[in-house]
Amino acid sequence: MRTPPTCAATRKKRASFGGDQQEGWKPAALRALGIAAVLQVVLLGSNGVAALAEGQKYGTRVVRTRYGALRGIVARVAAVEAYLGVPYATPPAGALRYMPPVTPTPWRGTRVADSMPPACPQRPPRPEDAQxxxxxxxxQKITPILTNHSEDCLYLNLYVPRTPHGNPTDLLPALLLVHGDSYSWGAGNSLDGTALAAQGRLIVVSINFRLGVLGFLKTGSKASAQGNFGLMDLVAGLHWLRENLAAFGGDPERITLLGHGTGAALANLLAVSPMASELVQRVVLLGGSALSSWAIQRDPLSVKRRVAEQSECSGDVETDDIAPCLRLRSLEQLLDVRLDPPRFTSGFAPFVDGAVLPIAAHQTFQPTAASSGLISVIPGPGAEYAAFGQRDLLMGLTSGEAWLDLTDEDFQKGLNETRRDRILRTYVRNTYRYHLHEIYSTLRNEYTDWERGEQSPSVICEGLLSLLGDGQVAAPLLRLALLHSSGGGRGYFFHFQPGERVSLKGDELPYLLGVPLLRGEPTASALATRTNFTTADETLSRLLVHYLANFVRRGDPNGASPLSSAETLLASSPPFWDSYDSINQLYLEASLRVTEMRSHYRGHKMSLWLNLLPQLHRPGYEISMRHHHLADSPSLYEGAVRQQSMAMPIPAPPLPAPAPTQPSLASPGGGISTTDCGPNMSSSAVPTTPRTSQQPNLGPAPNNLLRKLASSHYQSYTTALTVTIAVGIFLLLLNILIFAGIYHQRDRNAALSAFGDKKKEELLEAGCSGIDEASGKQRLALDLPDSPPSSPPPHKAKLAQELELQLQEFQCSPPPGGGKRISEPPSYSRSPCTPRAHTPQCINDDDEDDALPEPPPPPKAPAPNLGVSGSGILRQPGTPGSAKKRVQIQEISV
Incomplete structure (x- = not known):
């Protein structure tokens, strides 16, 4: 149990929380309190005397949590009770250093939660070093809060509305604030939730968690999940809220995470983590996400190696656990460790550990085996970080998200092209891996204002500020919104631009927390760097608080406010905030003048980051990785750069280029791209399984053609085009065969017409004899124009007799049981033709001028009675009709 603070410490902390003292709570006022004050002093002890002497009023309600009773303080600004320094885990010191958090030890009696807890150990930047x-x-304002740090730092601060409006039995939703200054420094103590709790009727909670070398260091072996202790602290805080919110009048089923900057990346990771996803119902991300290039550490073993070297913990980095050695080191020695990571990247940061962040959800990218340098940057995690399910999502950003990367001198005097190119080249080298020169040229060209003849230094500075902000924050956040929308989730997006001046990173957070509503009142929020908030600022802040409170309460920022007074103070009815989707892409433009709905935030620029760069940033099939590198001259860069690895992607791409692939926002299996990606891209180009060109399988399901067509947009286009070409070629060949058959039939007919002049030529075609039903005469359906008019010689008469027999055999129908048509002239010993039911198509009397007959249709079924003879039916040889035909053939031949 934490020891009560001394009077001096209490006075110092309370001064930072309360500011100036109010009249009525000075020491002289104790005499006017009477018996009630005496009883209160007896109950609270010496701390109560100091608190009353400093003007702090304690709450009358005692909240009984699972670990003990709590008494808070009454905020003098609004009707809110604050419970400061509530432990949610056992202090992670001594043997518990570099260990997962342990549940807090229960205490006896009533614990007074009246002072800010210490921050977690850290080394914040010095104010004089600020750019x-x-x-x-x-x-300067936050440093006093951070200098009071200790390893005993796992505490919560709760801001609970005192008097409920409406039904007092209604449970209040909770909003957990995750600070986001850095992964290495910051504290939840700097976020004051008093105004938001009062105006939005929410339970606002801020939290401290382990940072830097104590919170985001992989201490175990390569295959171990030991690490990410800061994320585990946040999970423990969520569990504590789930267990104890009901005691404060809250709803454990309605917990929303709000993160800013690096805190937004942590909130994003918690929302998709199997350890905490069921504890979170909604997520608010401001100026960051897990898809940003700086959000995740891709090579935690290199960071572990650097810490082991500086703390003199020898051993094998990949197999040994350095936690026992680090527990023996002093806190100051651990805080002195310096990583100096490449610019635009993070040193201590969350990493894939197999527990909080499972490997199965992040298997699309892994560091290369031969990676070199301190940090092997393989940016752009995949779509698994957008797997929120049906959880509601609210996102926001400002115009200048990258203003911390530039100095005051840069903003005042601008940049020349040479320095702009050095910074841009540093960003490209530390963020991407493949085709760096092409990406650098594309970005330089896109963010140059070519409409202006002369590129002024101020214009160049504005272009670089937009480029870095779009690449590191805006494009990844919008890509997350698109993935969330395509997965069926509901999301809301806003852009904060209050005035003519470009809004900078962090400007939106005080407005969402209601800091401008505390004009003239003391506040513990270090975000209140401005004290000259105007009435317009107050109106905009009230509107944003209205939206945020409704979103936390029911997942929709629209609707009536829980406080009727807040509705009356709005200058006009709040505009309806449409949800963000991949088609309309509507977002809210929050401004002091007019807050309205717009569509397609920076559409042209975002198309560059979300569509063009993923196509450029893909591994080629070159022999050497030097094709992708930039020059190594130090004069070309500004800031630390990573070493360019010569290791090919694992597995190395084959020499024959496989079927091309295309990124998709909704590809099956969660994968978005097959390539290594930038901050707004999807997955790495270092797959864990070989990728080969896949051919469509026309076999049975499930790997059939339709499923292949639906696999992705690009593959569907390619497969459909292939099928169309194949069908076209097949039809073309079929037409060629048909025409060849027609011409072949014509040749056969022509050869048959010259049959009389060629004795040894085989029979190619034959006609048929028919009966003219009108005249009752039979004639031969064959024209022999080359026959001489003179009387036939004996050999021609014999030939005519043979021809008559062969024609009858050739035109006969197949037997009833089937059979193939005979292509060679049959022998004379065969049985006669089967009588037909109808006369075949022949040259009739009206078409005597036709040189060639049309192809006959397929014969119909033969008549069952073979002995029936009549009009239109060929008679068998030896019948009276056959003798008449022989006479006609002889006459025609003459």
Missing amino acids: SARRRAYL
């Missing part, structure tokens, strides 16, 4: 006056002012 801008704005940054310097913020560090």
Whole structure:
């Protein structure tokens, strides 16, 4: 159990929380309190005397949590009770250093939660080292909060509305704030939730968790899941809220995470983690996401190696556990460890550990085996970080998300093209892996204002600021919104631009927390770097608080406010906030003048990051990785750069280029791209399984053609085109065969017409004899134009007799049981033809001028009675009709 703070410490902390003292709570006021004050002093002890002397009023309600009773303080700004320094885990010190959090030890009696807890151990940047006056002012205000740090730091601060409006039995939703200054420094103590709790009727909670070398260091072996202790602390805080929110009048089933900057990336990771996803119902991401290039550490073993070297913990980095050695080191020695990561990347950061972040959900990218340098940057995790399911999502950003990468001098004097190119080249080299020169040229060309003849330094600075902000924050956040929408989730997106001045990173957070609503009142929030908030600022803040409270309460920012007074103070009815989807892409433009709905935020620029760059940033099939590298001259860069690895992707791409692939926003299996990606891209180009060109399988399901066509957009286009070409070629060949058959039939007919002049030529075609039903005469359906008019010689008469027999045999129908048509002239010993039911198509009397007959249709079924003879039916040889035909053939031949 934490020891009660001394009077001096209590006075110092309370001064940072309460500011100036109010009249009525000075020491002289104790005499006017009477018996009630005496009883209160007896109940609270010496701390109560100090609190009353400093003007702090304690709450009358005692909240009984699972671990003990709590009494908070009454905020003087609004009707809110604050419970400060509530432990949610056992102090992770001594043997518990570099261990997962342990549940807190229960306490006896009533614990007074009246003072801010210490921050977790850290080394914040010094204010005098800040590159801008704005940054310097913020560090000067937050440094006193961070200097009071200790390993005993796992505490919560709860801000609970006192008097319920409406039904007092209604449970209040909770909003957990995750601070986001850095993965290595910051504290939840800097976030004051008083105004948001009062105006939005929410239970607002801020939390401290382990940072830097104590919170995001992989201490175990390569296959171990030991690490990510800061993420585990956040999971423990969510579990504590699930167990104890009901005691404060809250709803454990409605917990929303709000993260800013690096805190947004942590909130994103918690929302998809199997350890915490069921504890979170909604997520608010401001200025960051897990898809940003700086969000995740891709090579935690290199960070472990650097820590082991500086802390003198020898051993094999891949197999040994350095946690026992680090427990023997002093806290100061651990805080002195310096990583100096490449610019635009993170040193201590969350990593895939197999527990909080399972490997199965992140298997699409892995560091290469021969990676070199401190941090092997393989940016752009996959779609698994957008797997929120049906959880509602609210996202927001400002216009200048990358302003911390530039200095005041840059903003005042601008940049020349040479320095702009050095910074851009550093960003490309530390963020991407393949085709760096092409990506660098594309970005340089896209963010150059070619409409202006002369590129002024201020214009160049604005272009670089937009480029870095779009690449590191805006494009990854929008890609997350598109993935979430395509998965069926509901999301809302807003852009914060209050005035004519470009909004900078962090400007939106005070407005969402209601800091402008505390004008003239003391506040513990270090975000209140401005004290000159206007009425317009207050109106905009009230509107954003209204939206945020409704979203936390029911997942929809629209609707009536829980406080009727807040509705009356709005200058006009709040505009309806449409959800964000991949088609309309509607978002809210939050401004001091007009807050309205717009569509397609920076559509042309976002198309570059989301469509063009993923196509450029893919591994080619070159022999050497030097094809992808930039020059190594130090004068070409500004800031630390990573070493360019010569290791080919694993597995190495085959020499024959496989079937091309295309990124898809909704590809099956969660994978988005087969290539290594930038901050707004999907997955790495280092797959764990070989990829080969896949051919469509026309066999049975499930790997059939239709399933292949639906696999992805690009593959569907390619397969459909292939099938269309194949069908076209097949039809073309079929037409060629048909025409060949027609011409072959014509040749056979022509050869048959010259049959009389060629004795040894085989029979190719034959006609038929028919009966003219009108005249009752029979004639031969064969024209022999070359026959001489003179009387036939004996050999021709014999030939005519043979021809008559062969014609009858050739035109006969197949037997009833089937059979093939005879192509050679049959022998004379065969049986006669089967009588037909109808006369075949022949040259009739009206078409005597036709040189060649049309192809006859297929014969119909033969008549069952073979002995029936009549009109239109060929008679058998030896019948009276056959003798008449022989006479006609002889006459025609003459």
